[in-house]
Amino acid sequence: MNELLEILSELHPDVDFEAEENLVGDKILDSLDIVSLISEIDDKFDVTIPPEEIIPENFNSAKALYALICRLDEE
Amino acid sequence: MLFNSLPFVCYLILTLVLFYVIPKKAQWPFLLVASYAFYAIADWRYLVFIATTTVSVYLVARKVEKINLEQKEYIKLHKSELTKEEKQKYKNKMKAKRWKWLLLCLFFNLGILAVTKYTNFVLHNVHNIINDAAEFKPVDMIVPLGISFYTFQSLGYIIDVYRGKQEAQKNIFKFALFVSFFPQLAQGPISRYGDLAPTLFAEHRFERKTVTSGVMRILWGYFKKVVIADRLITGVTTLIGNTDEYSGAFVFVAMLFYAFQLYCDFTGGIDITIGIAEAMGIKVAENFNLPYFSKNIKEYWNRWHITMGTWFTDYIFYPISVCGPMLKLSKWSREHLPKGIGKRVTVYLASFAVWLTTGIWHGAAWNFIVWGLMNFVVIMVSQELEPLYAKFHKKVHIKEKAFYGVFEIVRTILLMSAIRMFDCYRDVPMTFKMVGTMFTDFDFSVFTNGELLNIGLTTADYAILLIGFAVVLAVSLFKLHGVDVRERLYNKPFGCCYHIMAALQIVILVYGAYGVGYDPSQFIYTQF
Numbered sequence: 017m018n019e020l021l022e023i024l025s026e027l028h029p030d031v032d033f034e035a036e037e038n039l040v041g042d043k044i045l046d047s048l049d050i051v052s053l054i055s056e057i058d059d060k061f062d063v064t065i066p067p068e069e070i071i072p073e074n075f076n077s078a079k080a081l082y083a084l085i086c087r088l089d090e091e
Numbered sequence: 092m093l094f095n096s097l098p099f100v101c102y103l104i105l106t107l108v109l110f111y112v113i114p115k116k117a118q119w120p121f122l123l124v125a126s127y128a129f130y131a132i133a134d135w136r137y138l139v140f141i142a143t144t145t146v147s148v149y150l151v152a153r154k155v156e157k158i159n160l161e162q163k164e165y166i167k168l169h170k171s172e173l174t175k176e177e178k179q180k181y182k183n184k185m186k187a188k189r190w191k192w193l194l195l196c197l198f199f200n201l202g203i204l205a206v207t208k209y210t211n212f213v214l215h216n217v218h219n220i221i222n223d224a225a226e227f228k229p230v231d232m233i234v235p236l237g238i239s240f241y242t243f244q245s246l247g248y249i250i251d252v253y254r255g256k257q258e259a260q261k262n263i264f265k266f267a268l269f270v271s272f273f274p275q276l277a278q279g280p281i282s283r284y285g286d287l288a289p290t291l292f293a294e295h296r297f298e299r300k301t302v303t304s305g306v307m308r309i310l311w312g313y314f315k316k317v318v319i320a321d322r323l324i325t326g327v328t329t330l331i332g333n334t335d336e337y338s339g340a341f342v343f344v345a346m347l348f349y350a351f352q353l354y355c356d357f358t359g360g361i362d363i364t365i366g367i368a369e370a371m372g373i374k375v376a377e378n379f380n381l382p383y384f385s386k387n388i389k390e391y392w393n394r395w396h397i398t399m400g401t402w403f404t405d406y407i408f409y410p411i412s413v414c415g416p417m418l419k420l421s422k423w424s425r426e427h428l429p430k431g432i433g434k435r436v437t438v439y440l441a442s443f444a445v446w447l448t449t450g451i452w453h454g455a456a457w458n459f460i461v462w463g464l465m466n467f468v469v470i471m472v473s474q475e476l477e478p479l480y481a482k483f484h485k486k487v488h489i490k491e492k493a494f495y496g497v498f499e500i501v502r503t504i505l506l507m508s509a510i511r512m513f514d515c516y517r518d519v520p521m522t523f524k525m526v527g528t529m530f531t532d533f534d535f536s537v538f539t540n541g542e543l544l545n546i547g548l549t550t551a552d553y554a555i556l557l558i559g560f561a562v563v564l565a566v567s568l569f570k571l572h573g574v575d576v577r578e579r580l581y582n583k584p585f586g587c588c589y590h591i592m593a594a595l596q597i598v599i600l601v602y603g604a605y606g607v608g609y610d611p612s613q614f615i616y617t618q619f
Binding site for chain 1 (some may be wrong): 253434435
């Protein structure tokens with residue numbers, strides 16, 4: 017989780033990613049951020065997030081995104 | 092049968108009345124018949140194209156779903172026997188099967204779109220390249236009404252089924268209605284199956300509020316189209332059509348007039364579409380969210396033609412950005428290129444593909460392709476300049492000031508309007524030349540010497556346009572502050588909303604830009 021928070025903080029240093037619950041809805045993360053994030057996750061976690069998983073629910077909070085990474089890793 | 096023609100108004104009234112008179116169970120089949128009739132009246136040959144797309148997408152969606160179910164069942168049955176690797180191998184095999192069917196469907200339907208819409212564009216360019224002395228004679232092609240819209244809507248559906256996000260519709264007639272629903276056939280919005288289907292196939296009781304609200308929106312759309320957009324056409328056509336006579340400040344006027352015309356034309360058309368659906372209790376996705384209040388071009392594209400933007404993001408931008416080769420390239424660029432740009436290389440490549448496609452989607456001409464790529468360049472440059480802006484705003488504290496917000500809005504409107512001039516002149520070198528004259532040959536006296544009264548618009552026209560602009564601005568400001576104007580009007584006592592609707596009808600009839608020999612003009616986006 018800490019590694020993910022680091023990646024997120026690099027994108028937007030001014031955002032408290034542990035507290036934010038509506039990153040996509042509040043337009044904190046846009047499509048360009050999401051793609052950068054997916055590349056970093058692929059690199060650091062060796063988990064590829066497919067296009068069908070790119071939905072707001074999976075990117076609205078660090079917790080949701082981490083859950084997605086764990087799920088895809090298990091699969 | 093254009094939305095702003097008398098036959099359509101009669102057809103619409105008849106459809107609305109019959110929709111509530113017939114048994115509720117027959118409502119959606121009736122809409123299917125009405126939609127196919129609407130299409131057949133435009134040109135019966137169009138039916139062959141829309142039916143082909145409907146049947147092909149329907150069959151492939153069922154096939155893809157069958158493979159999905161087969162996979163789920165197999166895994167459920169053999170859960171205990173399969174190792175993780177075996178399970179993954181099986182899943183990959185089934186995914187490849189689904190992928191083949193999806194590709195077949197995409198190629199087939201995009202092929203139809205490409206042949207009907209782009210054959211002449213390709214032939215014309217080949218003709219120019221080989222420098223044939225004979226004059227180019229375009230091939231007589233049928234371009235079905237709204238083909239770009241219904242093809243993209245259908246392909247969005249099949250991709251969602253492929254991704255397992257959407258169940259395939261088992262009833263082919265229901266699916267046919269989703270593809271052909273007449274209010275949105277000509278100019279969108281590009282609906283998602285999951286959003287449209289629940290209310291499209293539901294049974295609807297007549298509810299005064301729903302119908303009133305829908306009709307109010309229809310009238311509002313007609314007001315914007317017939318009173319404002321169609322009035323502005325005359326001025327824009329004159330200014331754009333005579334490039335020798337009208338340069339410099341005239342180009343600036345044409346630019347602003349076209350920005351307002353396109354806004355009223357497209358949002359007006361969508362208001363009519365959504366209003367018709369709403370009057371029948373059907374919910375169609377919103378396509379605009381006050382785009383001219385955007386503070387930058389990225390925000391503008393989140394608010395203008397929203398359904399097209401999200402379609403391109405979900406079905407082109409993301410799949411390209413996160414495919415295997417792009418992820419490899421992203422890793423390489425982050426390791427070998429400077430930190431900032433290294434992270435964004437793949438994002439820009441995918442954005443380039445999206446904007447190129449957006450340009451091509453808008454029309455088979457170089458001006459549309461250049462228009463698309465200009466959007467890409469502006470977005471990329473502003474993204475790269477963001478650290479500079481941040482530094483500037485850290486030193487100069489004007490971002491919180493109200494005037495700076497207005498400056499950002501005006502800047503975005505001017506920038507978007509300037510890029511849109513490619514759409515006006517429809518000739519790339521000419522657009523650059525004419526936009527250039529705004530900076531080299533700007534004569535302020537144009538605004539005072541009465542020459543603007545010689546472009547086909549009278550003083551009365553300008554007065555109507557000014558009032559129209561004020562009304563559109565006022566309604567937009569209400570919306571900006573969260574006020575639902577129609578809801579407010581409906582809740583006013585003494586049937587206030589009906590008086591306003593009657594007044595709006597009179598305004599449309601009296602002040603619509605009809606004139607002698609009136610021929611209802613095409614909605615701009617119907618051509619796309």
